[in-house]
């Protein structure tokens with residue numbers, strides 16, 4: 112029987128080192144450790160700190176006004192788990208083979224077994240147990256040694272290994288190499304070494320330290336005693352000194368276990384009939400939790416803290432794919448993630464100005480420090496739907512928590528400033544069909560179509576953003592309206608523009624149109640495209656792709672999932688069928704959305720297949736690049752497909768509603784959500800969907816179209 116809170120080498124796609132390092136990476140929202148071989152150094156090994164980046168000017172062949180100025184690249188820091196092991200006579204254990212690995216999702220402990228070899232084929236076994244503090248930035252490291260054919264003395268030195276040089280790559284999803292770092296090592300005591308790393312251009316500093324629980328960082332041990340060496344690693348807060356290390360292995364392990372107990376109390380999932388799938392979902396949520404910045408000034412990178420892919424940047428992925436999970440299970444953490452967006456509002460205001468908009472804010476498409484870091488504006492800044500995505504997330508957070516303090520302090524301002532941007536960036540046009548508000552030159556979520564007019568998703572989301580600003584203006588403290596110079600006339604104008612926003616529709620296919628020109632283009636020649644030429648982005652010039660009907664990921668369909676009342680089932684089915692045929696799912700952000708829409712259409716086989724690919728994406732290495740880091744948006748997407756897809760969870764006009772659609776392969780699905788200070792357990796079997804109120808006051812909800820009031824038993 113599969114343990115649904117445990118992952119081993121047998122559960123994953125391959126034993127390739129960089130892939131294994133990603134899958135078993137450990138993190139706590141601030142620091143991330145890849146599960147690299149502790150006696151080797153490699154380009155992919157190392158420690159990552161959320162928000163610790165270096166900048167470098169972007170060199171354009173042909174620059175233009177307002178282009179992003181600097182790359183921001185997350186820095187791969189020395190590997191805290193590294194050790195140097197040699198025999199008494201100086202033979203170094205340089206070769207190593209991973210033999211077993213177990214990640215305990217209930218406690219956060221990772222146990223790995225390696226067989227180490229010297230050049231003279233002397234062999235020993237190393238068992239390394241790693242655990243990351245979840246309320247501290249300390250790491251417990253326990254190294255146990257056993258003899259195989261070498262039985263004598265060992266000399267073990269805890270090191271802070273520098274990172275080997277990275278290889279250059281043409282894959283835009285990989286990170287750039289950072290060479291402008293200064294390292295200052297301090298031997299604090301025989302037991303402790305610190306290294307402070309400063310970046311030359313972003314002017315940031317971080318300190319990493321290692322502390323021996325024995326007498327010194329270098330220790331001589333007898334293999335016959337089956338020796339166990341404990342070390343503590345630690346990482347400072349960015350730009351702060353490293354505090355004294357106070358934990359030992361047991362206290363760090365206890366801290367981690369307690370944290371995960373709390374997480375699982377609200378996040379546990381049971382799929383009766385498929386333990387392996389339950390395990391995959393637990394893994395996904397484990398990694399989502401590990402990746403999320405908890406301090407209000409960091410966020411969730413596209414690869415979390417599992418790798419340096421996408422340079423550690425934060426995208427819309429957070430708000431549209433990951434935040435719902437946190438909003439519904441850990442609203443305090445969701446608030447911190449939104450607080451990060453609030454913290455970069457000044458940069459977003461500047462960015463709006465750079466694009467010629469006097470009032471309002473435009474959030475960067477990809478960033479760490481709030482400034483735009485996308486060097487390719489057609490698939491970067493032009494995806495200004497990110498503004499509405501962030502506002503949408505504020506709306507969901509408010510629906511689920513009714514957190515007025517957040518609204519007054521941050522939430523309203525975010526929604527207001529993004530709404531102001533829409534009001535100025537779009538324009539009215541007289542057409543035969545009447546006067547309408549439009550957005551020209553835009554890129555929607557589908558990155559295989561760029562710089563078009565009236566992307567349906569963007570226009571629909573902008574409409575929502577403006578309506579939300581109007582709605583929240585009625586809830587927010589009037590003092591906030593005064594502080595932000597909001598006049599009634601402005602709020603009314605938001606409502607008018609929202610009403611007038613044009614939503615493209617294709618008469619021929621009787622479906623919402625991805626944009627004004629999408630259906631004029633020839634369909635991509637799918638039949639003559641070899642399998643080896645996917646993802647298309649690695650094989651074709653962007654213009655070859657852009658002038659065809661081909662979608663990298665869910666686009667119009669994403670809008671349909673978000674606004675279920677907009678489209679009837681017949682149209683939705685036509686739309687789903689049409690877009691499904693021309694979508695390659697080259698982006699990991701696609702399948703979860705198709706699964707949700709298929710559920711809504713009761714296309715349960717398709718919903719199930721899309722869901723299985725989503726739920727197991729990194730464990731089967733579906734995209735083929737998990738070695739660079741996990742696909743965090745998809746991890747969140749797997750939770751969405753379960754809750755919004757199979758359980759039909761939506762908030763409609765302030766009321767929580769569920770509609771059950773259980774795949775035939777399962778006998779029962781159970782999960783929990785928090786909603787307005789309540790804890791709910793949702794249970795769906797093949798007959799019915801039931802919601803049990805575990806904590807909090809009675810609540811009126813809609814289940815399968817029927818209004819019900821649920822009370823605690």
Ligand code: IFM
Pocket residue numbers: 413421426427428556558698700744
């Ligand atoms: O934000 C996504 C985008 O939608 C597709 N390309 C990858 C980005 C980061 O995950």
